[in-house]
Amino acid sequence: MSTARTVRGRDALTGRTIEITVEDGRVSAVRPWTPAPGTDPVLLAPGLVDLQVNGYAGYDVNGESVEPGEVRALVRALAAVGTTTVVPTVITASEAAITRALRAVARAIPYVHVEGPFIAVEDGPRGVHPADQVRPPDTAELERWQTACDGLVGMVTLSPHHPGTSAFVADATARGVLVAIGHTGASPEQIHAAADAGASLSTHLGNGAHALLPRHPNHLWAQLADDRLSAGFIADGHHLPPDTLRAMLRAKGPERSFLVSDSVALAGLPPGEYTTPVGGRVELSAEGRLAELGTPYLAGAARCLAECVATARRDAGLTLADALRLATASPGRFAGGRGLLVPGTPADLLRIADDPEHTTVVEVIADGEPVR
Template sequence: MPSDGARTITGRDPASGRTLRVTVEDGRIAAIAPAPEPSDLWLAPGLVDLQVNGFGGHDVNAPDMDEQTVADLVRAVRRTGVTTVVPTLVSAPEERIAAALAMIARARAADPLVAHAIPYAHVEGPFLSPEDGPRGAHDPGSVRPADAGELRRWGGLAGMITVSPHDGAAIDLIAQATRMGVRCAVGHTHATPEQITRAADAGAVLSTHLGNATYATLPRHPNHLWTQLADDRLQAGFIADGHHLSADPFRAMLRAKGIERSHLVSDATSLAGMPPGRYRTPVGGEVELSETGRLSRVGTPFLAGASRSLADGVATAITLADLTLSDALRLATANPGRFTGGRGVLRPGAPADLITFAWRPGDITLDVRTVIAAGRTVR
């Protein structure tokens, strides 16, 4: 892929505080060395977001979504520091899911930078719990039993699926999908602890936005949350927007799971970055975006996705869980990057996806100043 050619970028390393000079050549990191001159900006790998329904008015779940929608979504999230984005499709009729996947594939084929940004798509559903609470904002008419045949008909761009393993068919789907090279996540589920364990046995490797999409009240024990937290085979995704999880449960879950087995997602919808008000969306139907950024289904206490960027999530996670900047960034770079071919790392030979940003303790976001994707300056 063409790049800007050989160049250098400097910034402070969040782990050590030292200023680094990174040399970029042919779309990859060629060298990293100490820089003698100080910098006011931090330097990090580009953010990796495994769950994005939309952003800034661009919605991959909209009936009229097209190649331009996908390209615009990539550009919108790139401005916030996300250089690797996994478009996320929610439960819908099979033909809608297949058409959306085909459109994402066309957008990738039309633009090398879009192809670089999107490694695959995430289909969150339709094989989810049909019960109120675990189903979340998904259309009950589109939730259906697990069907490995449908998964095959979607084609190869569906690189991740979220499944509720509440019956044998779903667990068998996880086993078949894993053999196909599809990453399987447990989510939107009322599965028993034993079924969660069987899902991990079958190959599930992730938990989708753990702590959300469940009943308002759970048995003290056992329940599916404890089992997912306890199983080291499942890396947990968390939405750190201050609404999906308050400080105490977020901090407790992060400590139970461990930084090394956790990552952040935005779960952003097209309303991310939009003004407060009432909207109608494909993800949640009639929804309300509050002044504080809470996005909920009108007339219910249930959330309908999120409205904050992953850069916001990094800054919020620092405050909620008393994290260092380095650890919070790891949750949004290297850890999710394990599921995108090793993205999100700062080392020679890695893709030259880099950001510089300003941040001080107490800030509510990372103030992204420069974005480099595949060696090319895009902001």
């Protein structure tokens, strides 16, 4: 038997007061609503969409013994802080380790993002990905991944410097797999050739790169300039300085930009020193900076997407509505049209408390039900 509920408030993206009807976990209607005089309607926003999640709250998609239950727990933990659409991200590893992780991913998520292993091997662009597992793109390996997870791989990040990249990109996109450019030191010509073949995204642009680059040309300028590429940005206050984030968002424009958390398993845990399989001894600060112990080098991202929305708003001088769009409708274009409050979409929405200093998620509704 169908059950319906109504949610009323002010749309944080448009400023309009609306009434949302939810039936069987989906939005069935959105209508104008007139609140009683003197009332201050609660702010409503779509649930956040994160296209790059390695882990959170101690759960690790790339753990050596990851199980389906752990992935489901990861999805629930992120829903509780406002991220209602999660794309688990499997990083560079042996083929056996990648397929093991893919098998563990719960069917409740839209797809899996495999970041690597077809990336650059040199220090800097490689990041913390293991050098001994970096390899050229291989369509046959992609097919084996899909066999292992019933076709759940929906995005692959690669460096287009590898020979045969264009053929791989064309084949992958023909199969419905999104191809992103990242962890690369590729030339502008190689970047544009990948876009010619069908690549449509840039993974955490501005990170996964050499510490020093030629002033021009370089792969950052090429990706910023290519209008066929939409770019993800880690707006955690540590991966991109405010001036850099602001300039890159302006260069790509809001229609080709989105935020990602790129969070790892230590995100959401108390500050302190930890030992991780990748990175060894690390320190998580109270400000959410995760670094190799005793060094200035980052060891991953440790903030959820809601915190990145608040940071982007502050660092890039964005309105609440513009910052939210970068974490809802914009990435939702690459997740089946999620991140919108329109009839027919999953009933994922947030109640938000907002003031000039803080933006706080106070309630999460996922698939029409409150998340406890």
